[in-house]
Amino acid sequence: MSRNRDIAESESLEIVGDTKQKTSNKDVEQKGAKQEPECKTDLADQTYYLPRRYIIQVFLACASVGMTGLLDETMIAVALPLIASDLNTGSQISAVATAYFITSTACQMLYGRISDIWSRKSVLLSLLFILFIGNLASSLAQTFTQILVFRAIVGIGGGGIGTVGQIIVSDVVSLRQRGKYQGILGSSVALANGVGxxxxxxxxxxxxxxxRWIFRLELPLAVLSAAAVIFFMPLKPVEGSILNKLAKVDWIGAALALLGTTTLVLGITWGGSEYPWSSGHVIGTLVAGGVSSILFILWEWKGAALPLMPLHIYKNRVVIGGIATHTLNGFLTVVQVFYLPTFYQTVYGYSAVKSGAMILPIVLVQTAISTLSGIIITLTGRYRELILSGWAIWTIGLGLITTFNANTSLAKQIGYSLIVGLGVGQTFQPSLVAIQGAVERREMAVITSVRMFVRNLGGTIGLAIAGTVVNVMFRSHLKSLNLPADVYEAIIDNPVVARESVDAATLGQIIEGYRRGFRVVFIIWVAVSGLALILAALLMVNYSLHRDDDAELKEKAKKLLEEKKAKKKGHDDEQKGANGGL
Structure with a gap:
């Protein structure tokens, strides 16, 4: 109990660093671009370099919260065909996943600034509450419309959990040491992607x-995560009235971001699937999304007092490279998680459990390599080589996956996935360290939030494109088989039922049609990964991960904590004396 009181009391320590940080560029390839803070509204500095024993408990809490959010996202992936069958949604079931990613993406840029304004802990608890309510409602859904709306609500909460967790890591650990700890945190992300x-x-x-039990399982997980945040995150509070904090939020920018993201993704999702690309629905939403996005950029540039996305950060080439490659990373990662299990179910006839287990080779290697990459960054202070190696290996692995056919052996399926995991593990966390090292400390939360925004946006677009490609090609192939209308509709609604409703020869043709659609998706993966490799080679140079005031902040935190403990001990001794030594 005494230790918990020490932690709680340490929250009030004032460890405020100079917001205009200087970086040492000794032994690096390129100097960081000087950033001029353009923000007109002051923010409380939440930098709080904790002693190692407290860092461990913060990281365990972050891992718990992150796992809860990612399990919610990944558990549903293999269940989509079963939800489609139970609710009779047909090929529209992909909209359930898209609804989650639309809201999680559209709200993403809010999370960084709101956590700056309200404090990390209060925002994280609010997001967990939204996640809880959305999953409770999802477990009770009876119609396609209901599950769509409720999953969109879950996306608002689930989308910000990982972002705020990464921001907290940035608050409590120095940039150079961050690679090691974020590598460990990345392992929990990979684990959730695997076991989910x-x-x-x-x-x-x-x-x-x-x-429905997927959503029910999330309820106790959300409660336990909230408890971990309350009791094991000794983070700094942010002072100020509610009205003052509300006034700081860029509401116009938030509205434009929501409108732009939602309409763009809807247009991409509908095109070629629900409506022809030339239809008014598709063109109208794409135009609305484009106009809203332009207005958002103009507002952030000239109108916002405290921008959700300060445009001056894009003067730095590493920021541009990191944002671009994170967009492509999201495209690939999300589509892999959602469509590889579906591919295994439909083409190879694997059960939902086995198809989910086939993701494990990617995840296990990714987990180990992510941790190792973080340690290497901490030891060497370099990230460029890891990022380039990761994208090169990832591209090779995806190229091998394009060779999958109905006769591909299990050994090759696992072996090629191991290669993919080796590449994935070297790209995600090193890129985060790179972009955080390229901006001022005051922009740390914003760049982390923007990074997750573009990653989610890439994932949302990836899901939409993959779903469109597979559905269009599969429908076209089925029509060529001249199946009875009732059989055709049943297979469109749930391709897995083809194994029970047609003869062996027809089944082989149906599977081949599905495989062709997926092969196009796999080829798109290779192109996207190759593009990311080129962009990383051109833009991701090594910047110094040393901050001149790191040692000062650590020492100040240590001294203040010791003083606080000594003061508390003296107070306890006085109380003990007053009570007669009892």
């Missing part, structure tokens, strides 16, 4: 509506 589909498949397969 397995757990989701196991729960969904228990009965026709077993998928």
């Amino acid at each position: 589909p397995i757990i989701g498949g196991a729960l969904a397969g228990t009965s026709s509506d077993g998928w």
